[in-house]
Amino acid sequence: MLQVGLTSNDKNSSFMTNLTKIYGWGRYNQQDAYLHAPTSCASLESTAKQQNNVLARGMGRSYGDSANALNVLQTTYINHFIEFDRATGKLTAEAGITLRDILEVIVPSGWFLPVTPGTSYVTLGGAIASDVHGKNHHIAGTFGQHVKSLSMLLGTGEVVITSPEHHADLFHATCGGMGLTGIIMSATIQLLPIKSSFILQKTIRADCVEVACESFESNSDATYSVAWIDCLNKGKSLGRSVIMLGEHAEQGGLEIDTRQKVSMPFSTPSALLNRFTMKAFNAAYWQKSKQNVSQTVALMPYFYPLDAIGEWNRLYGKKGFIQFQCVLPKNDGVANMRKLLNEISSSGEGSFLAALKQFGVSNENLLSFPTEGYTLALDFKASETAIKMVKRLEDMTVDMGGRLYLTKDAVMYESTFKSTYPNWEKFEAVREQYGAIGKFSSTQSKRLGLA
Amino acid sequence: MKRILIIGATSAIAEHCARIWAAKGDAMHLVARNEQQIQVIASDLKVRGASAVTTHCLDLNCVDRHEELLNIADDALGSVDIVLIAHGTLSNQKSCELSVKETLQEIQSNALSTISLLTLIANRFEAKKSGSICVISSVAGDRGRASNYVYGSAKAMVTAFTSGLRQRLHKSNVSVVTIKPGFVDTPMTSEFKKGFLWAKPGAVASKIVAAISNRNDEVYVPAFWRLIMLVISLIPARFFTRVSL
Numbered sequence: 001m002l003q004v005g006l007t008s009n010d011k012n013s014s015f016m017t018n019l020t021k022i023y024g025w026g027r028y029n030q031q032d033a034y035l036h037a038p039t040s041c042a043s044l045e046s047t048a049k050q051q052n053n054v055l056a057r058g059m060g061r062s063y064g065d066s067a068n069a070l071n072v073l074q075t076t077y078i079n080h081f082i083e084f085d086r087a088t089g090k091l092t093a094e095a096g097i098t099l100r101d102i103l104e105v106i107v108p109s110g111w112f113l114p115v116t117p118g119t120s121y122v123t124l125g126g127a128i129a130s131d132v133h134g135k136n137h138h139i140a141g142t143f144g145q146h147v148k149s150l151s152m153l154l155g156t157g158e159v160v161i162t163s164p165e166h167h168a169d170l171f172h173a174t175c176g177g178m179g180l181t182g183i184i185m186s187a188t189i190q191l192l193p194i195k196s197s198f199i200l201q202k203t204i205r206a207d208c209v210e211v212a213c214e215s216f217e218s219n220s221d222a223t224y225s226v227a228w229i230d231c232l233n234k235g236k237s238l239g240r241s242v243i244m245l246g247e248h249a250e251q252g253g254l255e256i257d258t259r260q261k262v263s264m265p266f267s268t269p270s271a272l273l274n275r276f277t278m279k280a281f282n283a284a285y286w287q288k289s290k291q292n293v294s295q296t297v298a299l300m301p302y303f304y305p306l307d308a309i310g311e312w313n314r315l316y317g318k319k320g321f322i323q324f325q326c327v328l329p330k331n332d333g334v335a336n337m338r339k340l341l342n343e344i345s346s347s348g349e350g351s352f353l354a355a356l357k358q359f360g361v362s363n364e365n366l367l368s369f370p371t372e373g374y375t376l377a378l379d380f381k382a383s384e385t386a387i388k389m390v391k392r393l394e395d396m397t398v399d400m401g402g403r404l405y406l407t408k409d410a411v412m413y414e415s416t417f418k419s420t421y422p423n424w425e426k427f428e429a430v431r432e433q434y435g436a437i438g439k440f441s442s443t444q445s446k447r448l449g450l451a
Numbered sequence: 452m453k454r455i456l457i458i459g460a461t462s463a464i465a466e467h468c469a470r471i472w473a474a475k476g477d478a479m480h481l482v483a484r485n486e487q488q489i490q491v492i493a494s495d496l497k498v499r500g501a502s503a504v505t506t507h508c509l510d511l512n513c514v515d516r517h518e519e520l521l522n523i524a525d526d527a528l529g530s531v532d533i534v535l536i537a538h539g540t541l542s543n544q545k546s547c548e549l550s551v552k553e554t555l556q557e558i559q560s561n562a563l564s565t566i567s568l569l570t571l572i573a574n575r576f577e578a579k580k581s582g583s584i585c586v587i588s589s590v591a592g593d594r595g596r597a598s599n600y601v602y603g604s605a606k607a608m609v610t611a612f613t614s615g616l617r618q619r620l621h622k623s624n625v626s627v628v629t630i631k632p633g634f635v636d637t638p639m640t641s642e643f644k645k646g647f648l649w650a651k652p653g654a655v656a657s658k659i660v661a662a663i664s665n666r667n668d669e670v671y672v673p674a675f676w677r678l679i680m681l682v683i684s685l686i687p688a689r690f691f692t693r694v695s696l
Contacts, residue, residue, distance in 0.1 A: 018642070018644075077463075
């Protein structure tokens with residue numbers, strides 16, 4: 001260790017020749033990659049110019065292989081704020097900054113992210129590339145819908161500013177474009193004003209999936225809504241759920257606590273997560289959730305419950321896990337959701353972290369995931385049977401007219417992607433036009449048959 | 452509000468210290484060689500809450516401009532409460548062995564330029580009988596090893612110099628804090644494989660900021676390095692000669 005650490009190697013030779021193993025957040029997909037971590041936008045530009053098959057990677061929180069590539073440009077050090085207008089809530093920052101860093105600065109000034117995913121450990125660039133959604137999708141849409149403009153490095157080496165008004169084709173390909181159109185260097189977003197860093201949370205228990213979906217419908221005016229769903233129960237109580245509604249509080253101050261509580265120091269034996277422990281967890285969770293209870297909770301635990309446990313992905317053991325997230329169209333959505341849940345519960349493979357949510361309408365971004373209907377997300381401990389299961393669910397989703405979230409995907413077929421993302425050809429045309437083809441790619445983009 | 456002069460402000464450790472100070476609303480004057488990057492950092496620190504940020508672009512090996520550097524800092528901040536000296540390079544041991552010029556250059560960058568600054572700052576703080584000086588040295592300075600003794604000996608000079616300075620300035624109410632980081636995951640060490648001994652610059656920075664406000668003397672970050680280096684320095688020379696470290 002000392003030998004390695006204190007020896008100064010020849011920077012240039014080892015820089016290029018050392019392959020490092022990288023993973024998606026699910027730790028299932030692995031890739032030997034050349035890692036580059038430029039320290040400034042200027043060095044990012046010059047590094048990118050020297051590579052092909054390159055991809056920008058932020059926190060590595062997408063679950064499958066969408067942030068894996070042979071040549072990875074880590075944006076770790078491209079993480080500076082550029083401008084923040086506290087009066088208007090317009091924020092400009094470099095792409096590698098994390099949402100957590102942003103929250104530390106904006107919340108005390110009375111602003112919040114217009115859309116946030118379930119973890120704050122993602123970068124601004126990653127949130128845009130995945131066009132992430134949150135518990136307010138039915139009202140606020142996706143993250144990309146709040147982006148005013150982007151500064152991007154193209155495959156041609158040119159840096160351009162793109163927005164819904166300027167190079168709009170590039171903008172709508174880049175929001176949700178999985179980093180395949182170029183490298184996002186910085187972005188300007190419009191924040192949401194808040195009066196308090198607390199959330200008024202209301203909990204509703206639903207005995208089955210039909211009641212849960214009805215509840216989303218009758219609470220569609222709630223700002224935030226999501227349900228924890230039990231994927232192990234069968235029959236009448238199939239899909240029993242705890243729906244959590246949220247509103248920004250008006251009082252309570254604007255303090256924010258972003259300290260990390262605990263961390264998983266190593267991978268736990270994956271046998272600890274089995275159908276019995278998960279059933280027990282689900283039963284306990286159901287029991288502890290009271291009907292129609294309202295409470296005030298702090299912003300961080302409300303939006304990012306899992307961020308309190310660093311590297312929670314290690315809970316699934318060395319082999320990792322696969323996450324499945326689909327959206328089913330609203331038409332027949334409830335009946336179809338029951339069919340999916342039936343398949344999952346009868347296999348007994350489901351995890352204890354499953355979420356159900358109603359999506360609002362889709363947007364103009366070419367590869368953006370959300371469409372109007374219901375979305376289900378759950379983990380499967382990686383195994384042969386689990387993968388077969390996920391593939392069965394994939395087929396069912398396609399038959400039901402739904403699709404899968406690229407940011408979660410680890411195993412989707414090319415045919416599934418191309419039939420469920422009908423704009424993929426337009427996406428390729430934009431990539432062609434802006435010099436991205438042959439320059440930017442990921443393990444996932446190759447698997448899905450993108451050039 | 453503290454008034455802080457940061458020398459080598461584009462170093463990852465210095466930048467993370469600056470972010471902590473910015474969140475507290477302190478005022479900072481940044482000195483570094485890379486003009487473009489120092490502006491990027493200055494804007495970032497303003498958004499993070501720094502009450503004022505000014506910059507000065509200078510190659511710190513120009514020792515004859517150090518007096519001017521301190522005058523400009525005084526003008527920018529009004530008066531300086533804390534100085535953090537964090538500039539340096541990670542020497543390439545192998546090429547130093549083949550070049551006197553490169554060896555002396557590394558000693559210049561990592562030791563002599565720091566000592567020049569310390570000499571001038573010490574006299575100013577001694578005269579006004581207040582102030583804190585913090586210098587980033589290294590565990591590598593605790594004992595010379597074949598793998599990086601050029602860098603190590605430069606840091607040893609910094610450690611010994613600050614130790615003496617600390618004694619001298621103690622009477623004048625000026626604290627001198629010597630920081631000895633172990634392995635820190637920064638751009639400077641990007642080529643190394645990282646293991647469990649490696650610390651993140653943010654964590655190291657919060658220890659440094661705390662050490663300055665507690666007016667500590669010599670601080671290993673993370674703390675377990677004190678033990679590791681104690682063991683290494685206790686190995687008798689005739690055994691030490693034969694091991695590869």
